[in-house]
Amino acid sequence: MSELFKGKPTSRRAFLRGSVAAAAGAVTAGAAQAGTPEPLITEVQDWATGLGDGVDASPYGLPIEYESDVVRRNVEWLTADTISSINFTPIHALDGTITPQGCAFERHHSGAIDLKKEDYRLMINGLVDRPLVFTYADLERFPRENHVYFCECAANTGMEWAGAQLNGAQFTHGMIHNMEYTGVPLRTLLEEAGLDVAGELQDKWVYVEGADASSNGRSIPMGKALGDCLVAFKANGEALRKEHGYPVRLVVPGWEGNMWVKWIRRIEVTDGPVESREETSKYTDTLADGTSRKWTWVMDAKSVVTSPSPQAPITHGKGPLVITGLAWSGHGAITRVDVSKDGGKTWETARLSKEGEAKALTRFYLDTDWDGEEMLLQSRAMDDTGYIQPTKAQLREVRGENSIYHNNCIQTWWVRPNGEAENVEVS
Amino acid sequence: MSKFLKFTLVAGLTVSATATAVWPGEYGLGREALPEEIAAWDVKIMPDGRGLPEGSGDVWTGEEVFIQHCAACHGDFAEGVGNWPKLAGGEGTLADKDPLKTVGSYWPYLSTVWDYVNRSMPFGNAQSLSPDEVYAITAYILYSNFLVEDDFTLSHENFTEVEMPNADGFIVDDRAETEYAIWHGEPCMENCKDSVEITMRAAVLDVTPDEEGAETEAAAPAAEAEPVEAAAAETAPEPASAPDPELVAAGEKVFRKCKACHQVGEGAKNRVGPQLNGVMGRAAGAVDGFKYSSALEGMAGDGLVWDEENFAAFMADPRGFMKGTRMAFAGLRSDEDIAAVTAYLSTFGE
Numbered sequence: 001m002s003e004l005f006k007g008k009p010t011s012r013r014a015f016l017r018g019s020v021a022a023a024a025g026a027v028t029a030g031a032a033q034a035g036t037p038e039p040l041i042t043e044v045q046d047w048a049t050g051l052g053d054g055v056d057a058s059p060y061g062l063p064i065e066y067e068s069d070v071v072r073r074n075v076e077w078l079t080a081d082t083i084s085s086i087n088f089t090p091i092h093a094l095d096g097t098i099t100p101q102g103c104a105f106e107r108h109h110s111g112a113i114d115l116k117k118e119d120y121r122l123m124i125n126g127l128v129d130r131p132l133v134f135t136y137a138d139l140e141r142f143p144r145e146n147h148v149y150f151c152e153c154a155a156n157t158g159m160e161w162a163g164a165q166l167n168g169a170q171f172t173h174g175m176i177h178n179m180e181y182t183g184v185p186l187r188t189l190l191e192e193a194g195l196d197v198a199g200e201l202q203d204k205w206v207y208v209e210g211a212d213a214s215s216n217g218r219s220i221p222m223g224k225a226l227g228d229c230l231v232a233f234k235a236n237g238e239a240l241r242k243e244h245g246y247p248v249r250l251v252v253p254g255w256e257g258n259m260w261v262k263w264i265r266r267i268e269v270t271d272g273p274v275e276s277r278e279e280t281s282k283y284t285d286t287l288a289d290g291t292s293r294k295w296t297w298v299m300d301a302k303s304v305v306t307s308p309s310p311q312a313p314i315t316h317g318k319g320p321l322v323i324t325g326l327a328w329s330g331h332g333a334i335t336r337v338d339v340s341k342d343g344g345k346t347w348e349t350a351r352l353s354k355e356g357e358a359k360a361l362t363r364f365y366l367d368t369d370w371d372g373e374e375m376l377l378q379s380r381a382m383d384d385t386g387y388i389q390p391t392k393a394q395l396r397e398v399r400g401e402n403s404i405y406h407n408n409c410i411q412t413w414w415v416r417p418n419g420e421a422e423n424v425e426v427s
Numbered sequence: 428m429s430k431f432l433k434f435t436l437v438a439g440l441t442v443s444a445t446a447t448a449v450w451p452g453e454y455g456l457g458r459e460a461l462p463e464e465i466a467a468w469d470v471k472i473m474p475d476g477r478g479l480p481e482g483s484g485d486v487w488t489g490e491e492v493f494i495q496h497c498a499a500c501h502g503d504f505a506e507g508v509g510n511w512p513k514l515a516g517g518e519g520t521l522a523d524k525d526p527l528k529t530v531g532s533y534w535p536y537l538s539t540v541w542d543y544v545n546r547s548m549p550f551g552n553a554q555s556l557s558p559d560e561v562y563a564i565t566a567y568i569l570y571s572n573f574l575v576e577d578d579f580t581l582s583h584e585n586f587t588e589v590e591m592p593n594a595d596g597f598i599v600d601d602r603a604e605t606e607y608a609i610w611h612g613e614p615c616m617e618n619c620k621d622s623v624e625i626t627m628r629a630a631v632l633d634v635t636p637d638e639e640g641a642e643t644e645a646a647a648p649a650a651e652a653e654p655v656e657a658a659a660a661e662t663a664p665e666p667a668s669a670p671d672p673e674l675v676a677a678g679e680k681v682f683r684k685c686k687a688c689h690q691v692g693e694g695a696k697n698r699v700g701p702q703l704n705g706v707m708g709r710a711a712g713a714v715d716g717f718k719y720s721s722a723l724e725g726m727a728g729d730g731l732v733w734d735e736e737n738f739a740a741f742m743a744d745p746r747g748f749m750k751g752t753r754m755a756f757a758g759l760r761s762d763e764d765i766a767a768v769t770a771y772l773s774t775f776g777e
Contacts, residue, residue, distance in 0.1 A: 125465050126469075133457055213553035265468065270473070275474045286526055290521035293601065
């Protein structure tokens with residue numbers, strides 16, 4: 001591992017002690033339920049007597065204060081500063097599949113810039129019949145589409161290669177979000193500029209870059225560019241957030257998040273890859289013998305139990321328990337997720353909340369009756385190519401331990417009888 | 428919004444008036460990109476050197492430029508400072524347990540270095556270097572990796588002759604053969620293992636951020652506005668001397684150029700540069716725990732105290748005002764920006 005992932009020690013989190021105390025309390029209250037009538041019910045409460053807020057109390061609503069812990073968090077020791085850095089989606093506290101923009105992870109290379117729609121220009125040049133410049137308003141005049149896609153950073157779970165490291169699904173798997181994008185197919189824009197002059201398209205590439213100082217340029221093979229890429233300006237029905245590339249970003253379904261260039265300003269048709277910093281020195285995968293894979297764009301099938309998990313311990317004691325998590329694949333749709341409670345000895349097939357959609361998050365549930373004993377919880381995703389999510393040992397066998405990116409291993413949470421959970425590795 | 432709509436309506440009319448039958452596209456939207464515009468934005472360098480502008484730079488010039496613009500983060504010898512990227516060293520470590528990936532040990536193409544330095548560096552002041560400076564910095568990085576001698580000059584003419592040690596160190600994604608073929612089929616459901624042991628625990632390593640600390644951080648944005656006002660009240664007892672709020676707001680925007688290296692406000696810490704709370708009116712070089720350049724320490728020893736006048740001179744031309752400063756910032760071009768950032772900084776007390 002690089003020095004990037006060497007941690008500073010922090011104290012054991014009091015959060016867990018708090019939750020476990022709460023769990024004990026909940027169990028006691030549960031036992032006493034038959035006896036004393038609850039004042040919450042028998043006494044008239046303030047909110048049932050007085051009045052609440054009027055409309056417009058908050059013209060653009062934010063979550064109620066009681067949810068203030070459901071926020072993005074960063075890991076300070078990971079990067080030199082917060083401008084070229086990353087934070088994590090609180091997946092342990094979310095349900096369903098759509099990630100609200102306000103808590104969807106951020107990754108910037110030179111900070112989130114302010115770029116007005118009026119100041120926005122998109123250039124298409126290179127091997128095109130006629131180089132073009134579009135304004136934001138131009139983009140809104142092309143036929144547009146809506147699609148739900150996950151965006152996963154190639155480094156998601158990257159800190160876990162050498163061993164169990166970060167204690168929480170947010171930190172181990174939170175470099176991901178899933179939104180409904182509105183935008184124009186990249187194909188439409190390329191065809192508008194004309195590809196006749198490019199000749200044979202198979203060996204051509206599209207280089208994309210952003211308007212920020214990093215510009216984060218990436219080369220995309222023409223096949224993908226003419227496939228499902230989207231030049232998007234809305235997410236979950238509203239304008240993109242500044243931190244996600246307002247006013248326009250590229251969506252590259254199923255492929256590593258670094259390629260989803262934010263504030264996209266230029267699209268160039270080229271006769272080869274540019275081999276930019278982000279596709280050579282970064283986002284390449286070094287194998288045990290020191291050679292490195294490049295162009296590892298697709299994010300393979302992966303899943304994680306989001307609850308119970310270290311930040312979401314069981315607080316209700318034994319009995320009915322909903323085990324839930326997320327699964328996704330950059331190759332297609334999730335067809336099945338299995339869950340193990342014993343570290344991979346036996347597996348049960350979980351219920352998908354709805355049929356898996358291609359390159360989008362799928363929510364799974366295992367509705368179970370917990371006996372109060374310890375569990376080694378795992379989930380294992382399968383996609384419609386027949387791929388089965390591997391264990392960390394299987395990945396290491398092929399790739400060694402020096403990789404950072406594209407770690408899609410099976411995750412294990414050790415759930416104790418008191419409901420606490422911890423990130424562990426098992427044999 | 429209405430202004431924006433009017434603007435685009437006018438622009439739209441102009442465009443459709445000029446769009447004629449030569450349009451290749453189906454929709455006739457957008458306008459032709461002009462050669463000057465393409466030249467301004469299309470600065471990419473291909474691996475075979477296509478796109479390189481004419482120019483050259485030698486190792487010794489490179490060292491000077493590097494120390495001025497890059498060393499604050501990357502170190503005088505490109506060895507890296509703290510968590511900032513190391514650009515030199517690591518040769519032969521790629522198969523080791525902790526590979527050190529630098530330009531010398533890892534980067535397969537020199538074009539990537541030129542392209543990236545030219546478009547994205549220095550951090551916080553991108554696209555400010557001349558082609559000759561970029562050639563010189565690139566030459567110095569090669570020298571720091573022992574890939575060229577100290578009398579080397581890099582130019583557009585000899586650029587592709589430089590051999591990168593790890594040029595052959597990459598293979599194209601082979602997961603389809605090495606992984607997908609194996610992890611396939613009907614998965615095991617019962618008796619998949621004889622025993623299961625916990626082999627490693629995150630709690631033992633204990634590097635997870637403190638959730639309570641994180642909550643305080645999360646609450647910070649809401650509270651951010653307050654310390655500014657409170658500090659302003661403390662440092663400006665005379666209403667007449669209170670900085671103009673508009674100027675302060677403008678200064679906050681200008682300060683983004685400084686943020687990569689300097690923090691200000693509640694909890695500000697020293698980063699690449701010292702934290703700047705209470706900088707106006709304070710003796711130069713007085714922040715605890717920050718290692719200043721000898722140039723700054725020299726001037727501090729001579730009794731430099733930051734005021735509006737000398738601070739403005741420093742901002743206008745950092746290296747002219749203080750020869751040998753480690754601050755890699757080129758300076759602020761407009762007097763308005765200097766006045767604004769001064770007003771902004773004056774709102775932060777010690």
